[in-house]
Amino acid sequence: MLIIEPSIRHLLIEDAVGSFPDECCGFLFGKEESDGTRYIIDILVVDNSKQGDKTRRFEIAPSDYLIAEQHALDHDWALLGIYHSHPNHPAIPSEHDRVAAQPYFSYLIISVMNKEVITFRSWLLNEDQQFEEEKIIDYQSTYSS
Numbered sequence: 001m002l003i004i005e006p007s008i009r010h011l012l013i014e015d016a017v018g019s020f021p022d023e024c025c026g027f028l029f030g031k032e033e034s035d036g037t038r039y040i041i042d043i044l045v046v047d048n049s050k051q052g053d054k055t056r057r058f059e060i061a062p063s064d065y066l067i068a069e070q071h072a073l074d075h076d077w078a079l080l081g082i083y084h085s086h087p088n089h090p091a092i093p094s095e096h097d098r099v100a101a102q103p104y105f106s107y108l109i110i111s112v113m114n115k116e117v118i119t120f121r122s123w124l125l126n127e128d129q130q131f132e133e134e135k136i137i138d139y140q141s142t143y144s145s
Helices: 006-019 062-075 095-100
Strands: 002-004 025-032 038-046 078-087 106-113 116-125 131-134 136-138
Touching: 002 006, 006 038, 006 078, 006 106, 006 116, 025 062, 038 062, 038 078, 062 078, 116 136
Parallel strands: 002 038, 002 136, 078 106
Antiparallel strands: 025 038, 025 078, 106 116, 116 131
């Protein structure tokens, strides 16, 4: 289960709408409880480094992964996943998304239709390297970092 703070949800929406019609992308940070519940308490927006058409694909530069790992270490957070948008498409991972995915990470996809966010959905790879949907809860927590 993924729990997203309202302020983080707002930042995700800003990035997705602001990047439209291109795909946005970035990292998700937070804490994971022993029961697998993940609290998203920060994001790191990065440039979509895909060469060419960014309306259907995103890429994250290796240097941005290093920056994200350091950001997590600096704040004693876990790097929990990656988010990106699907402009004018549903928040369902593509085959390209699945092939590029890594175990453990949450993959949050934001569907943006005509500059309006329609839905958020999150996905995890299972043991068969297929995506399974991860429940999302918007939560005003008293969780402190």
